[in-house]
Amino acid sequence: MPEQHKDYLGDKFGMWLFLFTEILLFGGLFLLYAIFLHRYPAEFHQGGLELSRVFGAANTVVLITSSFTVALAISALQQGRRGLCQALLAATIVLAGVFMVNKYFEWSTKIAHGIYPGSSEMAQSGGTNIFFGLYYVMTGAHGLHVVIGATVLAFCMLRIAQGRVTAEDFGLLENGGLYWHLVDLVWIFLFPLFYLIS
């Protein structure tokens, strides 16, 4: 009987350790950001003006809302309201989709304006190149995490539908939710660093 071996605290502990490694992975990038900001303050200021605050703010709202829905989904499952939980998870995944679509338009606008790696626009000065280089790398890495997080939540939905994740045994969903909050948290730092830096 596998149930008998469930170690709820152990699973949570392992998840927190994993989240720690994710923070360190982004930490390396934030470190690069800090050093280059120190080196090229004027170019970072100028670069920040190029980015659309409306898009960025909209995406921030979208992600924070999605964190809220995923938290509600966990509470709903714990209260045994499976249908509500599934609906809230679906809403979270939709919000993730909205975020990525926004991101797509944002990136494609930038690229249309000639801001992409190797373009003459980006090669104006070293600082500008670095600002947009970091922008693409860091928001790209974050976007990848959004996709992974949405996949994890979709997997949770499948497990709930199968009855493998239930009101009594909700560890998987809780861990999926934790991951989603991390994705949100990273964005909370990325948004001011790129969009509000000017």
Added chain:
Amino acid sequence: MPSPGETVPFLDPLPGRSGLTSWIFSTDHKRIGMLYLWCILTMFAVGVVIGVLMRLELIAPGRTIMGAQTYNAMFTLHGVVMIFLFVIPGIPAAFGNILLPLQIGAEDVSFPRLNIFSWWLYLTGAVLAVTSLFTGGGPPDTGWTFYVPFSERTTTNVSLAVVAVFILGFSSILTGLNFITTIHRLRAPKMSWGKLPLFVWSLYATAWIQLLATPVLGVTVALVFIERLLGIGLFDPAKGGDPLLYQHLFWIYSHPAVYIMIVPAMGVVSDIIPAFARKSIFGYKAIAVSSLAIAFAGSLVWAHHMFTSGMSDTAVLVFSFLTFVVAIPSAVKVFNWVATLYKGSIHLEPPLLFALGFIFLFSAGGLTGLVLGSAGTDIHVHDTYFVVAHFHYVIFGGTGFGLFAAMHFWFPKIFGRMYDRKLANASWYLLVGGFNMLYFPMFLIGLMGMPRRYYDYLPMYQTGHIISTVGSWVLVAGLVTMFWGLSKCLRGPRTVGRNPWGAATLEWTLPSPPPHLTFLDPPDEVPSPYSYAGVKRDA
């Protein structure tokens, strides 16, 4: 009535479940450990062959058996294979997997499926690393450190190699995560922290380094990949980037990784020495705490690899000081091992011989590390053969001999058979002799100025190179003897009892080899791991 899983040795198939799939999809920590063991030994063989070929090339100045570009690829691969595929996963992933749950009285690790997944990641990384040799623009020629800007510009297959390193890093993180959770959550109820075997303590410290340092390497090599693919230029001075930042990020992982390599070997030695001195370990707490101290202090010294890279003098001074600090917990261990041997009732069996080899060679490597850690002398010996000798003394003399000691110590437990002790002893003499002959001359030619990674050299260094190359042949003879002595006994009846050495940790209370399922119920009594009163040998 016990189930077959509780009686059938884990090396033998269970009824209805046999063949390759019962291994490569197994979630049993012992079988996963064995998978790692075979893989790392294969990779070790590859690394040794490359190393011997390089030594052969260097026997005379100028071209001997290969061209300069081939030589560059060879030393890159020797580094990548030995570091990422052999030494880092070596003791923790192979012996840690097999022994950690047994030593703490647990049924398995916390996340068994994650455990086999990390092995699959390891295998994927290994296959990609080997594939990078034969595809793309030829084998990578950057050295295992992938220093920019060269690694971004060379046309060789660096991209695939860094992807392999990224995946291997993922594997390492998941193993570390698994071990930390296991040690916190799955110790037998009576297995308090003060009763953990020192090998477990060393795995615990190692797992934290794996967890905390590897993600930074992951993102760094990922950046090299992205820069090669898209040309963003974060590390490229022509595009506003800074190559020094690459070195910082690379060494933030790769220096602590040195302790991922050595700390588990220290744990092995800490378990072996008291068992063959028939005497409780001297300074249990000091050894346990020093593992954590090494893990902590070792995370703060990375920039000592960069004294000549153009850092400020203040940074050089601080990192030089911190580097000396790491020597303290390392020396604490050495003194405690020697104190354990003092007035012990010593049984000079092969595991103890290898452990003593470890102490001697590691001490030589560690002390020469101080020469390198001191900024003034480092300027003179930086990137010379002195460095090559230093890290081979630490990593091969330390971790390698630690692994050999572990193989001879736990071989009877894993296989239920005893190896040929005469061959094991003979191989030890060949290995220690060959090792010193191979690497000691490198200290001397290094001090004379022979640069590392050079394909060619001035005639003044030739004597050193000849001695060194001949030493490599002796060393290989030792390796062949050792593996022959171990493997010739792999067939035949299993005759070894539960506890051939009379050791006191929990794995020796199990049959040899242990059955598929162990410690379904945690052990009632957990003795002190190094208290030998009343422990009977069962050969």
